[in-house]
Amino acid sequence: AQTVTQSQPEMSVQEAETVTLSCTYDTSESNYYLFWYKQPPSRQMILVIRQEAYKQQNATENRFSVNFQKAAKSFSLKISDSQLGDTAMYFCASDLQIQGAQKLVFGQGTRLTINP
Amino acid sequence: DAGVIQSPRHEVTEMGQEVTLRCKPISGHNSLFWYRQTMMRGLELLIYFNNNVPIDDSGMPEDRFSAKMPNASFSTLKIQPSEPRDSAVYFCASSRGSVRGGYEQYFGPGTRLTVT
Numbered sequence: 342a343q344t345v346t347q348s349q350p351e352m353s354v355q356e357a358e359t360v361t362l363s364c365t366y367d368t369s370e371s372n373y374y375l376f377w378y379k380q381p382p383s384r385q386m387i388l389v390i391r392q393e394a395y396k397q398q399n400a401t402e403n404r405f406s407v408n409f410q411k412a413a414k415s416f417s418l419k420i421s422d423s424q425l426g427d428t429a430m431y432f433c434a435s436d437l438q439i440q441g442a443q444k445l446v447f448g449q450g451t452r453l454t455i456n457p
Numbered sequence: 458d459a460g461v462i463q464s465p466r467h468e469v470t471e472m473g474q475e476v477t478l479r480c481k482p483i484s485g486h487n488s489l490f491w492y493r494q495t496m497m498r499g500l501e502l503l504i505y506f507n508n509n510v511p512i513d514d515s516g517m518p519e520d521r522f523s524a525k526m527p528n529a530s531f532s533t534l535k536i537q538p539s540e541p542r543d544s545a546v547y548f549c550a551s552s553r554g555s556v557r558g559g560y561e562q563y564f565g566p567g568t569r570l571t572v573t
Binding site for chain 2: 373374376383384385386387388391393432436439440442443444445446447448449450
């Protein structure tokens, strides 16, 4: 089965610390996309970062970077110099083939709390 | 850019009643998605339209759910009759291209539905 798994339901760090959120996925495809979305308490889902599987270079967006390990099917998100505004649910997602249809499949999410 | 617009933001209804959720995608986007988010099941894709045509409705729970996209700027998700287990947050999202292209999906603020 093609799935996306986030094994950390909750995480908590102090402001300014670095935190890494884990994600693994399972797919038989050779090219696909991986995403991290953020859902703050306001509930609005916002794209944080995107990675195309055939690109070896890890994507980076300011304080956010990924560690993409294609062979291990791992896609972790690193947040550097964490800020209070980073407090949110974080969802890993990938475009997977499910029952013959391509769709964006989300993991169960990791609730991240940044403490002052 | 106004973003994806959803209405209503909150809906409380009694079991058996018809519920209609509305969505206006971002202008120029040709793909539209309806998702449902619950604590138990996470974020699930219900249906996906491309150029106003339903591409994948395999996530629609049952015949009580129906979705339409009469034009590029409007979509509805209808539940008739509603049941307490339909209580969830329903998100609409749009993107400039298909899922296969790895395009960012822009989410609306969601509709919180409570069926009593």
